[in-house]
Amino acid sequence: MAKLDTFKSMVLEKPRTVSLIEKPFEKLNDDEVLVAVKACALCGSDLHAFNGHHSRVHPPRVLGHEISGQIVEIGKNVKSNLIDLRCCIENHIPCGECVYCSNDKPNLCINAESIGFTKDGGYAEFLIAPAECIVPLPEKVSYPIGSIMQTMGVSYHAVKDIAEVGNDDKIGIIGAGPIGLCALSVAKSLGAFVIHFDVVDYRLVAAKELGADIVVNLSESDPIEISKEYTDGLGLDKIIEAAGGSQDKTLQLATQLSRKSGEITVVGTFSDNQKTIRIVEFKDQEMILKGSRGHPHAFEPCLELVQNGLVSLEPILTHHVSLGQVQEALLMMEKKTDNVIKVVIDPTM
Ligand SMILES: [Zn+2]
Ligand SMILES: [Zn+2]
Structure with missing residues (x-):
């Protein structure tokens, strides 16, 4: 795309209103790059922000934190070989200095900035990002799949780093939205036996396609009976809670599905603090409850799983839209119409 004086950008102006506006290019800082956005996936947290419920988003703001693209301009201090690079963007920008950053937990940084939340994001033709956020995209990986490495990274951290799922584990995943489905893909790549639970049939169809051993519609079958059937009556070793939202059922269910001494990992985003x-x-x-946040060091291993064909996320990408269709797409996500799982914006459309 030729660079003009202005570029198109979808701005959240106030709760439930996004508008397509022309923005002038800003000057790059020495350590920044300008990225032509090729794909930006919509996320459940964008919906929270759209509804005015995200504590870190203060309009006017360009949302979008699941981004891939191509670098078109670089700041003075940036290595010249980054120009033209296909990449995805690590949206979380840790300070590098606080006690958590110093202890290799950048996801818990107390001073972090975040592209698409505290800084303008990828609902736009172009985006400025610090060069340190750039992760090269392997040739075999498409831009839309590259954009959801952030989603997969959240699931990867929960399943691999926090739950430490291995090939002896019989696990349950509650929730078959994008995070739950990515968690399934990661767990299968690690060799686990997975029972996937949800209440929406089309999402369970996607879970089956992504390799779930058993899928259970919670409104139709008894999840506890089924879990016992596959675990000699003991219950599941590990449960991943990936549903979140406003409901208050899944943590109770998790304790019923778990065996004695089992582990429950919460990665779902709940809309209030008490469940x-x-x-x-x-x-x-003697169960164990664990929390999981963010996607520290997760983009590279996720890209490797995708590149090597160990994970295929195509069934998750159900909709591709233009920048002008963002509001429509957010409303579709809100109502879960048209069998939507993940929507990806293509700003070149
Ligand atoms: Zn997200
Ligand atoms: Zn920090």
């Missing part, structure tokens, strides 16, 4: 857990079972059966 119910079955505390007597949790305590008496």
Whole structure:
């Protein structure tokens, strides 16, 4: 795309209103790059921001934190071989200095900035990013798949780093949205046996396609019976909670699905801070509850899994839209119409 004086950008102006506007290019800082956005995936947290419920988003803001593109201009201090590079963008920008950054937990940084939340993001033709956020995209990996490395990274951190799922594990995943489905893909690549739970049939069809051993519609079958059937009556070794939202059922269910001494990892984003857990079972059966946040060091291993064909995320990408269709797409996600799982914006459309 030829660079003109201005570029198109979809701006969240106030809750539930996004507008397509022309923005002038800003001057690059020495350590920054200008990226022509080729794909930007819509995320559930964008929907929270769209509805005015995201604590870190203050309009006017260009949303979009799941981004891939091509570098078209570089700042003075940036290596010249980055020009023209196909890349995806690590949206989380840790400070590098706080106690968590110093202890290799950049996802818990207390001073972090975040592209698409505290800085303008990828709902645009172009985007400025610090060069340190650039992750090269292997030739075999498409821009749309590259854009969802952020989603897959969240799932990878939960399943591999936090839950430490291995090939002996029989696990349950609750929630078959993008995070749950990516968690499934990662767990299968690690050799685990997976039972996937949701209440939406078309999402369970995607789970089956992505390799779930068993899929269970919670509104039709007894999930506890089924889990026992496949675990000699014991219950599942590990549960990944990937549903979140406003409901208060999945943590209670997780304790019922778990075996004694089992582990529950929460990666789902809940919309409020208090949820119910079955505390007597949790305590008496010596269960372990873990939290998982962000995607530290996860883009590279995720890209490797995709490049090597160990994970194929195509069934997750259900919709491709232009910049002008963003509001429509957000509303489609909100109502879960048209069998939507993940929407990707192509700003070149
Ligand atoms: Zn996201
Ligand atoms: Zn920090």
